[in-house]
Amino acid sequence: MIALAAGKMLWKWLTEDVSRWITADLWRLAAANPWWTAITVIGGLTLLLLLVGLSGAGTYRYVDDAEISDEPEVLTFKMKQLASMSASGFEQACADLLARDGFRQPRRVGGAGDLGANVTAWDGDDRLxxxxxxxxxxxxxxxxxxxxxxxxxPHHGADAPIMIALNAFTQPATDFARRHALLLVSRRELKLWAHGQHLYDVLGIESAA
Known part of the structure; x- marks a missing residue:
């Protein structure tokens, strides 16, 4: 009984006296003293920002494994890009693709008096x-x-002479190349190479490159 009576008294004090003090007396005091009002508002905002900061401190964004990749981007070209390039730009693109495939010392050597050599490089078997x-x-x-x-x-000492055509070869050209062991990269092979396949895989050549 004593505990029940004490509980009722505490409840009455909280609901009547304390609530009246918070809603009436404290508000009257704040209104009568502007400085207290400013301090109260600033303190409340500071407390609110602190609570918000603490609530977000432990949050993090889940990163899917698909967003993380250790593999570097592979150099590729679209056929439209190659078709719109200048002669020197196309040669440089070929040199860059050779470098991508692991060929050593790819160089653009095309120009006046090049005698048919536009790009040279060495493969993994030391073939020119x-x-x-x-x-x-x-x-x-x-x-x-x-x-x-x-x-x-005869002139350049090529071990692997390769001729690249943006728009294919005629049948007589293909037949001549086959008889003389010249490697032809027609439009189909060029597209595969430009889109990421190793040049020797496109041509069916085995190499350590």
Whole structure:
């Protein structure tokens, strides 16, 4: 009974006296003293910001494994990009693709008097690769392939003479290249190479490169 009576008295004190003091007396005091009002408002805002900061301190954003990748981006080109390049730009793109594939010392050597060599590089088996590019809008004919055959090995010492055509080769050009062991990269092979495949995989060549 004593405990019940004490509880009732405490409840009455909290609900009547304390609430009246908070809602009436304290508000009257704050209104009568502007400085106290400012201090009360600033203190309340500070406390609110502190509580918000503490509540967010332990939060974190879940990062899916798909967002994390240790693999570097692979150099690729679209066929439209290659088609719109200048002669030197196309040659540089070929040199960059060779570097991507692990060829050593890829160099753009095309220009006046290049005698059919536009890009050179060394593969993993120490074979010299000599590239000649043709950006013709029509298929490359047999005459151009014959000219490349006359300089690639005799003059440049190519171990792997490769001719690249943006828009394919004629059948006579393909037949001549096959008879003289010249490697042709037609539009289909060029697209595979530019889109990320190793050049030797596209051509079916085994190498340590």
């Amino acid at each position: 690769v000599v590239l000649q590019r043709k950006q013709y809008s029509s298929p490359v004919g047999s005459g151009h392939v014959q000219q490349f055959n006359g300089t690639a090995r």
